[in-house]
Amino acid sequence: MSRTARLFQLMQALRSGPSPKTSVQLAQDLGVSSRTIHRDIDSLRELGAVIDGEAGFGFTLIEDATLPPLGFTDDELEALVLGLREVQVIGDPALSDAASAALRKLQGRLPQRQSHRLSHAVLAATRFERPATPTIQVAALRQAAWDERAIEFSYVDAKGDATRRRVNPLSIVYMDRSSVLLSWCHLRQDFRVFRLDRMQEMLVTDQSFRPNRVPMLREALAGIHAERKAQENEKPS
Structure with a gap:
């Protein structure tokens, strides 16, 4: 098996099934040594793949540089807006601010039609009684x-x-x-x-x-x- 084919198979193994995957599991799946898996993980990271974990804890594919960014359906967008607006209401100050920032980022990067849909979303979240204020950070x-x-x-x-x-x-x-x-x-x-x-x-x-x-x-x-x-x-x- 060529190295390119092995790297492709390693990415497929990281994408599929529950995570994290140990180097021993991956080595068995690909028919190579654990040392080879560690070298190939380093190579994939150099190519842009974001892989969390290390030897002894297992590896999880966080971001795949070979896949294009995902778009959202209209229903998915409504769900995101509702969820983030709920966080604005019930989250601690840092989390509430983060939800507001995430909404602004979404609006700036969505296609024009969906950006308009986000600004005028049908769904909203409100609470007449906010949860008790935490007394810790x-x-x-x-x-x-x-x-x-x-x-x-x-x-x-x-x-x-x-x-x-x-x-x-x-x-x-x-x-x-x-x-x-x-x-x-x-x-x-x-x-x-x-x-x-x-x-x-x-x-x-x-x-x-x-x-x-x-x-x-x-x-x-x-x-x-x-x-x-x-x-x-x-x-x-």
Whole structure:
């Protein structure tokens, strides 16, 4: 097999199936060594492909330089506008500003007809009661979750009891009346949910839980769904 053909096959392997893919998996698919996979990954990156990951964690194709930019159907555009306008309403200040900037970028890069459609979209999002204002820097919390670094903070629960917690931040969920952090609590040794408006004095630590955020989040969500299903089954028919 020529090197060009192998690089093409490697791109196809990265595009298909669940990610990340380890060098061992890719090597087996292509019939080469893991060392060859690492060299070919470097070559694809030099050619413009954006591939996240490294040896030991697996690789994920983020952006494919060989594919043209995607256009949007009218319905897809309406969905984007609705989603971004909802973020403008419920997001923390940094996220709300980012949604506004994203809308401006979309409008500047869309074809004229769709740019007009974006400016005069049929759909809108509004809230008569905004979620409770977070008492921490949510942007720093989001970054800690992406970096997979544990955080510490003071917390006052609904009963008024105050504790100091260290958790692995997994996901921020924007709900009707409040925004919450889904996390693994070191104190309780279990998954816990914390309201952002009851968190104070947040500190991002140097303790890493990489690369476990995704599997931990998957387990936490599975537990929530199982608990909800059990509650539904207990309801009288």
